[in-house]
Amino acid sequence: LWLLLFAVIISTALDLWRSPALPEGSPLPVLTLQDGTQADLQAMSRDRPLLVYYWASWCAVCRFTTPTVEQLWRDGENVLTVAL
Helix, strand or coil: CHHHHHHHHHHHHHHHHCCCCCCCCCCCCEEECCCCCEEEHHHHCCCCCCEEEEECCCCHHHHHHHHHHHHHHHCCCCEEEEEC
């Protein structure tokens, strides 16, 4: 039991230590959208979480998940899709 507890503590500590983070002061890129407008990912994700959804027409998993992502967008969630 102690070994299991110790393993969980070490695993959690390593996950927190290695968690992805941008270096201080590094800006996220500004993206140019298909309609010519620009999207600032940092501004879009400031107030609420942003789902960046990458999909492709040939992707079988994407055909299954795209309707759900579209419903999130229709419900007013913060979604940005990227077609490959």
